[in-house]
Amino acid sequence: MRTARERGSGAAWIHCHPVVIRNPARRARIGSNLVNPAELAAILLDHVRRAAAARGVGPEEITPEDVTLERPRNREHGDWASNAALKLGKRIGTSPREFAEELAAALVEVDGIAAAEVAGPGFLNITLDAAAAGVLAQRILEAGEAYGRGELYAGVRINLEFVSANPTGPIHIGGTRWAAVGDSLARLFELQGGDVTREYYFNDHGAQIDRFARSLVAAHRGEPAPEDGYGGSYIADIAARVESDYPGDLDALPRDEQQEVFRELGVAQMFGEIKASLHEFGVDFDVYFHENELHESGAVGRAVERLRSLGHIYEADGATWLATTEFGDDKDRVVIKSDGEPAYISGDLAYYLDKRERGFDRCIIMLGADHHGYVQRLMAMTAAFGDVPYVNLEILIGQLVNLVQGGEPVRMSKRAGTVVTMEDLVGAVGVDAARYALVRSSIDSQVDIDLDLLTKRTNDNPVFYVQYAQSRTRAVARNAASAGVDRSSFDPSLLVHETESELLGALAEYPRITLQAVELREPHRIARYLEDLAGSYHRWYGACRVIPQGDDPVEEVHRARLTLNDATGQVLRNGLTVLGVSAPERM
Incomplete structure (x- = not known):
């Protein structure tokens, strides 16, 4: 938060001087609870509710959202800042500044808080005792891989459907983005206790499969590809494999029978390639659901009858309709066409009902940028089944990916012919760089991936920058062991350098970032956090020695710093794991 000195001179409260209240003990016991913002926020919330209750305001009227913390831009103003008094002062019947001073006086009585400053009209800046802040390093090492875990989705069954590329060609670059983002999002749900099923919807029904078979x-036959068919060398490769696998004489079959053979065996070959490519990319699915099963099993008919029993199906113009306008859609949707064939939405109805009948509480589908028009009708469908749109069903829409090399866009694949594929990207930069680059930007924005940058072993390459920081923590630990520095004791009060305060503050943020990333469905927040953490670590590395210089003896400060080093490495590894990116021992 900014103090009065940082505000414009026209502010009515410009002459309010900061009031600093300090804890006379200025020392927290080892094991203080103030090791992350969530714990501090809970303490602040408790004091706010007590002050409100003393003025006749019930505690239920003060929510956790009313009491938030953030890191001050200027670290001279403390470790954490809150505008709770500004937000709530008038609500409970006092001036924000007086309320802030009351809160500050209460907070400095808390073990682990060194000082609380009231600035401007009621901003509250909180400084932790060094030991209270430093004990976080030990807590991280005790938690290990569990640091950052939560319970937000404990007991919730989540079906996350992503990629779902048509089995008519290699996975294109857009599908590759969904593979990276979807798998990271699944890991985030699991980090918050969710029971996640990764599902791939295999579109093996419809016109695109006919075009694929004809291609x-x-x-x-050595003929040109059909006008509406698929090109690229992969078609010839798949055809050759079908020829090899088919036990009889393909040329002895009539063309329509040949097409059925190529449909069955060709789709299986293509699907095998897709699964292999995803596995090499570090993405494996729990369920591969075949669209064709919906039509062959009678699932479409069951879904229609369920909606009919709910009173949302009607007949008109020889067709069967779903009354989606009752639930906010712009028009009703044909489910069964007048010729008796199921319309496109019929598969959506059957598939959604199938997921819910399999016991999933939340169904999340990740779609490409050209599917915006589907969202409204799918939410109407959800409501028609009696479920809650955007809760039982969520649709995530992702934007396009552009590859750039040598300053020019890369538009075509050597193998696929018309699109850039997962294999093209991984072949150019490797799995780690590809996954990281595809996750580190919001799915709401188009992303330009510079292939030249991602092959550089410099700090300009974000994945190298983060991996190198993690690798450096490993190197420091190895060198410390050689120099006789161990973690046999730990005094967190010795971590007093300004870069240590910065690094501890960054480490404390990780649980909040993981929670925010899953709540907002934004895995890119993990990547950006890791880059900031790596920066804080590199600055600390340049300023603070873990290993004694020359013949100097090993001191407690060296052991404390080794603990901080190792804790940083643990958080970097935890974050890279969420992104599906490796954490090398050496680089």
Whole structure:
């Protein structure tokens, strides 16, 4: 928060001088609870509710959202800042500044808080005792891989459907982005206790499969690809494999029978390639659901009858309709066409009902930028089934990916012909760089990936920057062991350098960042956090020695710093794991 000195001179409260209240003990016991913002926020919330109750305001009227913390831009103003008094002063019947002073006086009585400053009209800046802040390093090492875990989705069954590329060609770059983002999001849900099923919807029903089969037949016969078919060398590769796998004489079959053979075996070959590519990319699915099953099992008919029993199906113009306008859609939707064939939405109805009947509380579907128009009708469908839109069903829409090399856009694949594929990207930069680059930007924005940058082993390359920081923590630990520095004791009060305060503050943020990332469905927040943490670590590394210089003896400060070093490495590894990116021992 900014103090009065940082505000414009026209502010009515410009002459309010900061009031600093200090804890006379200025020393917290080892084991103080003030090791992360969530714990401090809970203490602040308790004091706010007590002050409100003393003025006749019930505690239920003060929510956790009313009492938030953030890191001050200027670290001279403390470790944490809150505008709670500004937000709540008038609500409980006092001036914000007086309320802030009351809170500050209460907070400095808390073990681990060194000082509380009231600035401006009621900003509250809180400084922790060094030991209270430093004990976090030990807590992180005790938690290990569990640091950052939470219980937000404990007991919640989540079906996360992503990628779901048509089995008519290699996974294109857009699908590759969803593979990276979807898998990271699944890991975040699991980090918050969710029971996650990763699901791939296999579109093996419809016109695109017919075009694929006809393209394979044309390749087998040495004919040009059909006008509406698929090109690229992969078609010839798949056709050749079908020829090899088919036990009989393909050329002895009529063309329509040939097409059925290529449909069955060709789709299986293509799907095998897709699964192999995803596995090499570090993404494996729990369920591969075949669209064709919905139509062959009678699931579409069951979904229609369920909606009919709920009173939302009607007949008109020889067709069967779903009354989605009752639930906010711009028009009703045909479910069964007048010729008796199911319309496109019929598969959506059956598939959603199938997921809910499998016991999933939340169904999340990740779609490409060209699917914006589907959201409204799918939410109407959810409501028609009696469920809650945006809760039982969520749709995430992702924007396009552009590859750049040598300053020019990369537009075509050597193998696929018309699109850039997962194999193209991974072949150019490797799995780690590809996954990191695809996750580190918001899905709401188009992303330009510079292939030249991602192959550089410099700090300009974000994945190298983060991995190198983690690798450096490993190197420091190895060198410390050689120099006789161990973690046999730990005095957190010795971590007093300004870079140590910065680094501890960054480490404390990780649980909040993981929670925020999953609540907002934004895994890119993990990547950006890791880059900030790496920066704080590199600055600390340059300023503070873990190993004694020359013949100097090992002191407690060296052991404390080794603990901080190792804790940083643990958080970097935890974050990289969420992104599905490796954490090398050496670089």
